[in-house]
Amino acid sequence: MIHTLSFVFIIVIEFLLVSSQQFLISERIALLNLRQQWRNPPSLTNWNASSSPCDWPEVICNGNGSVILLNLESKGLTGALPPLICDLQNLENLIVADNYLTGEFPRVLYNCSMLIQLDISQNNFVGPLPDDLDRLSQLEYVDFGANNFTGDIPPAIGNLSALMWLHLYQNLFDGLIPSEIGNLSSLLTLGLAYNKFATPEIPPEFGKLRNLTNLWMPQTNLIGKIPESFVNLSNLELLDLSSNNLEGEIPSGLFLLKNLSNLYLYKNNLSGEIPSVIESVNLSEIDISMNKLTSSIPEDFGKLQQLEVLNLFSNQLSGDIPASISQIPALKIFRVFRNNLAGELPSEIGLHSKLEAFEVSENKLTGKLPENLCGGGTLFVVVAFSNNLTGEIPRSLQSCNKLHTIQLYDNSFTGEFPSGIWSLSNLSSLRISGNFLSGELPSSLAWNLSRLEISDNKFSGLIPEGISSWKKLNVFKASNNLLSGEIPTGFTNLSQLSVLYLDGNSLSGELPSTIRSWNSLTTLNLARNNLSGPIPSAITALPHLLDLDLSENQLSGKIPPEFSRLRLTTLNLSSNKLTGRVPYAFDNLAYENSFLNNPNLCASSPIPNLHNCYATYSKSSHSNKFSPKIIAMIVVLSAFVILVAILCTLFMFRGYLKKKQNRDLTTWKLTSFHTLKFTEANILCCLTDNNLVGSGGSGKVYQIEIGRHGEYVAVKRIWNTRRIDHTLEKEFLSEVQILGSIRHSNIVKLLCCFSSEDSKLLVYEYMENQSLDKWLHGKKMKTNRGLVHHMVLDWPKRLQIAIGAAQGLCYMHHDCSPPIIHRDVKSSNILLDSEFKARIADFGLAKILTKPKPGQANTLSAIAGSFGYIPPEYAYSTTITERVDVYSFGVVLLELVTGKEPHKGDGEMNLAQWTWKHFSEGKSMVEALDPEIKQANCYMEEISLVFKLGLICTSTMPSSRPSMKEVLEILRRCDTPLSEERKVGDDIDVTPLLVRESYLSNYRRGGNKVANESIDILDGRL
Structure with missing residues (x-):
């Protein structure tokens, strides 16, 4: 009997081993078939038929050798999710994040009955989530973020009772937020951020999520109030409802949640007072900035002993800053700028904590700056400009070696400026203008100091x-200081100097004659001094000089004729002792105020207050054989004879031309959209090759003069030898329909159109500087003023063009009803007038987004656009949204920054792909810049931001791209005059845009570095 049992046991064991081996072989076959379905990606070359799947890095098996986890994150997978993935019968964890998978939600996963974790984030899935999603009933971890899912979040998701982690962020959901999510009693993390829900209120049922630790809902279009039921979220640690449209007061119960450590409510419309019942909460960060909070800062803030970050900026807070805040031992960041706070600053702030940032600007604060701000030795930012602060600047700041920014301008500080601050090792920006400070300039500065502003003080010597x-x-x-003496020659060795203001001092002597090292200088203002001697011709060799002011000095001699080389936007040489003639480039009325009070200057043009150079001829000229009167009579008679001969010839053809013209006019139909200054005859008679300025696939473009004062129009002729084909006819009708009905200063104006049996004419306002692509990529260009060789666009003009084009697109997307999508945004379709104001042109491919029928979407019948500007989703989706234009505009931004053509990135990559590769490899942005703007150091911050904005606009996922309204806001805030450096604490708010790419990958790996990484991106440290 015993032998029989042993035999049976051995048979069973052998059977199990054989079955296990066969099962392992079948799963290996399934995995190898998976690899084949995905076209054998290089990232899976280690998958082979000779090794066990349990040894592959992407696979984890259980004790029986069965695959339970498959991690295919960032493997470059394309196509759909194959059905045979569920041949892995015991699969519990499937991670396919950060690939290029397409199609609708993969219902094939319903056959994976053991799934606990499902991560399909950062792919290109489209369409709605299925209503029967609860068939995956075992799910505990769900991450569907960063895809293109649309419509409603299905209520069935509330039936996944085991769910602990739910991420649906950064999709295209535009329906309601289901209240059924409140049934997920085990939920720990809920991420719904960056979706455009249909103006929803937060479901009060969310208050039932008692185990919830993280609720992440910025930029979700929220309205209404924060639910009172949130007081039940006893385990909540992070609450982010920022950048929405919430209103009303903050529920006082929020501050009673003892585990709450991070609270972000900024950029809403919250009102009322800050609750004072907050002493029992373990907050480490409060950010309720940019709302409408009123009243004063509660004294109870001092009871938050764990508080590290206090952001209350951009509200309407008044009263004093409570002294109790200075007693918080954990406080690192203190930001209360742009309020109505008054009174004196707490004297002990910084003494009891390791303060890092102190920003109290734009208030009504009085008294002294606290002596112990740097008591912890960690302070790196002091921003207190635009207050009523008095007294001396604390000497203790001299030993604060981590300080990199000091902004104390526009106060009433007095006394001598502490000499040790000049040489602080990390100082990069020092702005103390508009005070009563005294002292002398030091011989040496901090090695990294790039911005020094001391105007309107009493510095001397x-x-x-x-x-x-x-x-x-x-x-x-x-x-406006008391500086004296000569400008030292060593000053001209500062090769990185771009802006120099020394006006309103007592400087004397001659200007340095050798200044060629000022290669980056764009602004030079030495007005209102006692400088003498000639203007050195070396100034004319400064390649980037735009603004020059040498007025109200004692300069003498002639203006160097080489001045005509300069491309100045402003010039002021008034109130000097200059002689001779004005250089020809400035000899016009545009510079009539540039040479006032120089009695011995003359000009050829009739410039007020200047002599005419020809009136200075001596009387000896009358000794010529022929007097000027006789010469004039001869010239007049000769001209008269020639004119008579020409008129006789013209009259011979006048009748013939008039008859032909009248005959031609009867075949044309005119449709006018504006008051016209010309007739059909003016246009039709000038459609000759002499007026041809361009041609393309749809026809030719002519430049036609319509007046005697240099007025022109541009005429686009769509023409065919037989009949206009269907495509060209469609483009013509689209152009007329859209441009005939919309009006915007940044959209080209269609004046009228003509149509005949075989031709169509579109008449536009003429853009003197033609198209942007010719300035960025053309070697030379022809205007009505002649041939201009390789003109250079400086950065201010590039930024101006970007803003103008963005304004036009923003109007089309957000202000037109229904919205209009251009579908062919590119640099050749951005036209520039005489002042480089941008106009969007060529609406032949544009589409009006009419409201689709229920269950349908706006779709493409064919791919539209130009190579290099076409977004990647055209490869897998026919749905059309405004994000198509955002991608193309992002390419234009990259063109403006890099100078490269859109289809010439590097090798087989287009510009967007090349730039993303350059950025992801950690290479310096400067290496990618157009050489023509690479030296524009004073604009480097703006250039860097536009570079990164271009990257985000060209994200592969449409949902990762900002709207044109967001793009325009950022570009406008880039456009800061040199005289007004952007304020710390008033940084351009691109966190929701630039954080997206970095946040998703880190959040997926368990990190939560949103704030730090967004700051790093803005500071250029990534």
């Missing part, structure tokens, strides 16, 4: 010879 050691200086403003 000589400019030190040691100024040549200020190597990193980019902006130096010292207007």
